[in-house]
Amino acid sequence: MSKWRYAGAMPGTRSYHHGDLRRELLRAAVDLIDESSAYGLTLRELARRVGVSHAAPAHHFGDKVGLLTAVAVEGFELLRDELVAVPDPASDFMEVGVAYVRFALRHRAHFSVMFNADLHHPHDPDLLEARRAAGEALNRGAAAAAAGEGSSPAVNALAAWSLVHGFAALCLGGNLPAEVEDEPEAALRSIAALLF
Amino acid sequence: MSKWRYAGAMPGTRSYHHGDLRRELLRAAVDLIDESSAYGLTLRELARRVGVSHAAPAHHFGDKVGLLTAVAVEGFELLRDELVAVPDPASDFMEVGVAYVRFALRHRAHFSVMFNADLHHPHDPDLLEARRAAGEALNRGAAAAAAGEGSSPAVNALAAWSLVHGFAALCLGGNLPAEVEDEPEAALRSIAALLF
DNA sequence: CCTCCATCTTTACGTTGTCAAGATTGAGGC
């Protein structure tokens, strides 16, 4: 039996080797971003939370930006999972848009890092691949469903993405009136109905 | 004749009192954000650029966040100016959306700070007023012009704002294909035509 | 059992934001 604990296993038992530090750092980083923001995130505070030395995070992520890049990658993977879970995207693309906004509102820490280019290494291969896969899941059916049959699929998809992304960003930024922010999903369905 | 120089006046002559430091700090701050990002902005580097002591900015803006708040206020005022310059918004709302996106692309430093709630004091009265005025200019005609006459003006305006804001945000984030980012205005007109 | 190396710690350094105290000077009252 190994002495070093996995996440949550053998509480109280701590050894030199943590066992699953990378995953736990990512989890704690998301918590910290939720509590303040990506700007307020601090590698030393993060290390304090997890109970390791202040230089431990740098070993796993190289950099503060590297940590945020990993958060963004995780976010794109989560987004992709939620988008592909939508039953019948081609004939009911509205639900894909709803899933997109729901993801943004439920994972605001991830979302804010994912779409802030200044917060991660822009050419990181993992990031590029995760973003590509999420974009593929989003476009799965987006091209087919849109207002005008006369417009090209690419234009339809871009319009749909812009609409749901803009709504999510404005909502997260606190720029929308209270009645919209109270029931964002209903408001989204109203405006999406104008497009689809 | 006063010895202390206004911005650009009497080059080489520097006295204790700068004369127009606040404005010059704002200008240099926007330059710095353009060169790197709001994250990369540093009060000390800003002071170095302008040629004052490292604590001078804090005297005018109180805080680093206060400086960014002032940048956001200036941005909302600029945005409002560009929106009200659109000739006939009620009958040609598409041009208001184009002006919105054009502002975002031409003033990306301002834009990124304006819509990042973590970057400024959210309850600053100047910020609230400037944002309200800009929103008023945006809604001027947005309610009237939209796809379905059966939908409410508020829904129309929200849809239009979401579309143009989402497009601008995605474009600035580098999330769109190259052909779109090369000619953003043409792409915007294509997707906006689906809504208006 | 012994060595290797990934993992984590320790130490150190330069930079930053912020505060408090001091210096400078234009402006207004006498």
Next chain:
DNA sequence: GCCTCAATCTTGACAACGTAAAGATGGAGG
């Protein structure tokens, strides 16, 4: 014309941060 005042800017100091280098630890494979 002088003198005080308050706004403006500087200086000095301090804790916290990111990052790099070097050292300690211990599981894994031979």
